[in-house]
Amino acid sequence: xxxxTILIAGASRGIGREFVRQFLASxxxxxxxxxxxxxxxxxxxxxAIAYRLDIADDASIAALSRELEGVPLDAxxxxxxxxxxxxxxxxxxxxxxxxxxxxxNTISPLLLLAALKxxxxxxxxxxxxxxSSLMSSISSNDWGTQHSYRASKTAxxxxxxxxxxxxxxxxxxxxxxxxxxxxxxxxxxQGMDVEVSVVGMLKVVETIGLADSGRVIxxxxxxVPW
Amino acid sequence: xxxxxxxxxGATGRQLADxxxxxxxSVTEVGLRSGSNLGLIAAELGSQxxxxxxLSDNIEAPDCRLADLSRAELQAAFERLTFAPFRxxxxxxxxxAAAEGTLVLLTRESAAMGFRDTRGRYLERPFRAAxxxxxxxxxxxxxxxxxxxxxxxxxxEREAAEIAAxxxxxxxxxxxxxxxxxxxxxxx
Numbered sequence: 421x422x423x424x425t426i427l428i429a430g431a432s433r434g435i436g437r438e439f440v441r442q443f444l445a446s447x448x449x450x451x452x453x454x455x456x457x458x459x460x461x462x463x464x465x466x467x468a469i470a471y472r473l474d475i476a477d478d479a480s481i482a483a484l485s486r487e488l489e490g491v492p493l494d495a496x497x498x499x500x501x502x503x504x505x506x507x508x509x510x511x512x513x514x515x516x517x518x519x520x521x522x523x524x525n526t527i528s529p530l531l532l533l534a535a536l537k538x539x540x541x542x543x544x545x546x547x548x549x550x551x552s553s554l555m556s557s558i559s560s561n562d563w564g565t566q567h568s569y570r571a572s573k574t575a576x577x578x579x580x581x582x583x584x585x586x587x588x589x590x591x592x593x594x595x596x597x598x599x600x601x602x603x604x605x606x607x608x609x610q611g612m613d614v615e616v617s618v619v620g621m622l623k624v625v626e627t628i629g630l631a632d633s634g635r636v637i638x639x640x641x642x643x644v645p646w
Numbered sequence: 647x648x649x650x651x652x653x654x655x656g657a658t659g660r661q662l663a664d665x666x667x668x669x670x671x672s673v674t675e676v677g678l679r680s681g682s683n684l685g686l687i688a689a690e691l692g693s694q695x696x697x698x699x700x701l702s703d704n705i706e707a708p709d710c711r712l713a714d715l716s717r718a719e720l721q722a723a724f725e726r727l728t729f730a731p732f733r734x735x736x737x738x739x740x741x742x743a744a745a746e747g748t749l750v751l752l753t754r755e756s757a758a759m760g761f762r763d764t765r766g767r768y769l770e771r772p773f774r775a776a777x778x779x780x781x782x783x784x785x786x787x788x789x790x791x792x793x794x795x796x797x798x799x800x801x802x803e804r805e806a807a808e809i810a811a812x813x814x815x816x817x818x819x820x821x822x823x824x825x826x827x828x829x830x831x832x833x834x
Contacts, residue, residue, distance in 0.1 A: 478717055510736040515729055519721065526772060527720045534712045558834045562821060564783040571728060571776035578775035581759055582767035586711060646759040646834040
């Protein structure tokens with residue numbers, strides 16, 4: 421059986437770094453990106469094929485696409501994301517602040533997947549994935565706040581639904597993953613251990629197919645309600 | 647009654663402004679073309695209490711494939727459909743609070759997650775959906791100011807009088823839910 425290949429975009433720390441470790445341990449060939457060489461070097465040392473990528477930079481995405489020309493990818497996870505300043509009240513949120521979050525969390529994953537579609541078409545599993553959040557769920561929101569982050573993840577959910585419909589004829593499964601509340605710098609290291617979250621998400625990645633396209637699936641296998 | 651209708655470049659906004667004017671309200675019309683200075687708009691409205699602020703945008707984004715889209719186009723769609731209504735509402739919160747007023751965002755059913763139509767799938771749907779998320783936040787966070795928030799998904803042929811009647815009927819919901827022009831519940 422041909423070895424499965426995945427690209428993790430945003431792998432220098434936290435959930436992305438753990439994805440690299442666990443996918444390698446599961447026998448996948450792992451391509452991984454970091455924003456700079458200091459992030460890329462440890463990925464190479466761990467056994468991944470590492471690249472530099474600033475997901476919010478079109479030239480950087482284009483350069484990665486050129487480096488990967490002709491390389492089959494079974495799966496892509498656009499993991500890079502930011503929280504923005506979660507403490508800001510609505511009147512203090514500037515256009516630039518909200519745009520920064522939307523650009524990184526919503527727009528950039530779409531553009532990255534668009535650039536890597538040829539690689540997915542060469543692969544077998546054809547999985548196009550990015551990272552959502554419970555904060556994307558409007559129906560679950562009973563307390564407000566975290567405006568830019570919520571907006572970015574809800575927009576991502578909607579965009580990925582559209583992507584799922586557009587790429588269904590190509591046989592590409594478009595799914596968003598929800599990691600849960602994980603101890604990373606984005607949560608001030610509160611929450612569950614990253615290993616637990618990624619074990620769950622890896623199980624999801626191993627089992628999903630075209631029938632799951634358009635879903636937002638948690639590390640626990642449960643769908644995030646809209 | 648003091649009414650502000652933002653987005654009167656579109657038919658729905660214009661018709662609503664006319665409707666409220668016929669009902670005897672003092673109506674201010676606000677254009678929200680790309681590049682509008684929202685701070686200036688808010689400053690021109692001063693500190694007058696606002697009983698009803700309606701934000702409407704009739705834009706119908708084209709059906710594009712993802713490969714045909716640029717970052718700049720996606721960013722522009724965000725600014726128009728997500729940030730502009732969010733920001734204008736935030737600037738006018740004090741005016742709404744002074745009147746215990748109602749804040750209304752008119753949206754489209756096509757922005758709901760379950761909708762299968764391909765229209766505006768990247769340049770409209772995600773950014774209207776983001777605005778839905780923000781309006782839910784407003785409905786919760788602004789309840790202490792007695793500001794009512796309403797989110798209505800309408801189609802462009804809907805009569806202004808019907809929209810106005812639904813607005814009036816939907817002011818008590820915290821947190822808000824997505825409704826159609828007749829007040830019927832819609833899934834997010």
